[in-house]
Amino acid sequence: MRPEPELTCAEVVELVTDYLEGRLSESERRRFDEHLTECDGCTAYVEQMRTTIAVSGRLSPPEPRAEFEERLLQAFRGWRSPE
Amino acid sequence: MTELLANEVALLDGLRSGDEAVFAALVTRYGGAMLRVAQLYVRSRAVAEEVVQDAWIGVLSGSARFEGRSSLKTWIFRIVTNQAKTRAVREGRSIPFSELGPDEPSVDPERFRGPEDRYPGHWVTHPSSWAGIPEDRLLASETLSLVEDTIAELPPAQAIVITMRDGEGFDAGKVCDALEISESNQRVLLHRARSKVRRALEEYLDAA
Numbered sequence: 129m130r131p132e133p134e135l136t137c138a139e140v141v142e143l144v145t146d147y148l149e150g151r152l153s154e155s156e157r158r159r160f161d162e163h164l165t166e167c168d169g170c171t172a173y174v175e176q177m178r179t180t181i182a183v184s185g186r187l188s189p190p191e192p193r194a195e196f197e198e199r200l201l202q203a204f205r206g207w208r209s210p211e
Numbered sequence: 212m213t214e215l216l217a218n219e220v221a222l223l224d225g226l227r228s229g230d231e232a233v234f235a236a237l238v239t240r241y242g243g244a245m246l247r248v249a250q251l252y253v254r255s256r257a258v259a260e261e262v263v264q265d266a267w268i269g270v271l272s273g274s275a276r277f278e279g280r281s282s283l284k285t286w287i288f289r290i291v292t293n294q295a296k297t298r299a300v301r302e303g304r305s306i307p308f309s310e311l312g313p314d315e316p317s318v319d320p321e322r323f324r325g326p327e328d329r330y331p332g333h334w335v336t337h338p339s340s341w342a343g344i345p346e347d348r349l350l351a352s353e354t355l356s357l358v359e360d361t362i363a364e365l366p367p368a369q370a371i372v373i374t375m376r377d378g379e380g381f382d383a384g385k386v387c388d389a390l391e392i393s394e395s396n397q398r399v400l401l402h403r404a405r406s407k408v409r410r411a412l413e414e415y416l417d418a419a
Contacts, residue, residue, distance in 0.1 A: 136331065139332065167334075176413065183355070190246050200264060201238075
């Protein structure tokens with residue numbers, strides 16, 4: 129059996145989401161981890177990706193307008209006690 | 212009632228019995244997030260508000276039948292994404308979740324060494340480590356606005372998936388369920404979205 133070729137950095141950046149999602153096969157995951165142990169660039173890339181995910185998680189949703197919340201409450205009252 | 216959290220049981224009971232304080236609390240908790248998602252489908256804030264209002268009516272009228280097979284939050288988001296999808300289609304703006312289009316390189320191909328190089332496909336210059344960037348800077352309003360704007364400019368299917376996953380913290384299964392898309396499409400959309408947001412952050416952070 130031919131040994132599997134090492135991953136290139138260009139391949140790593142396309143596999144990073146599958147890696148973080150735990151969707152790589154066992155052999156792909158091993159090759160990915162092996163690549164990371166030898167490549168500072170891809171180690172930094174994966175870390176940048178984790179940071180990106182964390183920053184996206186800190187975005188605040190828009191603040192609903194007061195009139196809109198009032199309209200929702202009116203809709204609620206209409207639903208509760210239909211005319 | 213397998214998936215409901217303990218506090219959600221009380222909230223659901225409150226909704227069913229028409230308790231306005233419970234409704235108002237849920238609006239405060241999820242209203243903004245629902246608007247954010249709705250707006251990715253329909254663009255205009257006013258239409259997004261109508262979508263969210265219709266979704267709440269759907270939540271209220273469905274509350275008696277809701278059996279708690281998902282969490283209350285997941286159920287509410289499924290309703291708002293369905294409402295938003297219906298509205299987008301009615302406005303001639305359907306979101307192509309299943310047409311992924313051609314591959315998009317996650318990183319500018321110029322950043323990798325060419326086939327003639329001794330190390331083809333390896334970085335020309337390594338990405339920089341962000342470990343030393345203070346959290347203040349990463350979470351500064353300017354950085355967050357950049358991420359927000361980048362997400363807003365993504366193709367809608369990508370923007371919706373990254374917002375649900377990384378913004379709202381839903382897991383992959385819940386996003387697939389709410390959006391009725393396959394696991395692999397969800398992952399491709401997420402990958403493209405995250406890669407573009409990373410790239411925008413890199414350009415911004417490295418320029419400093």
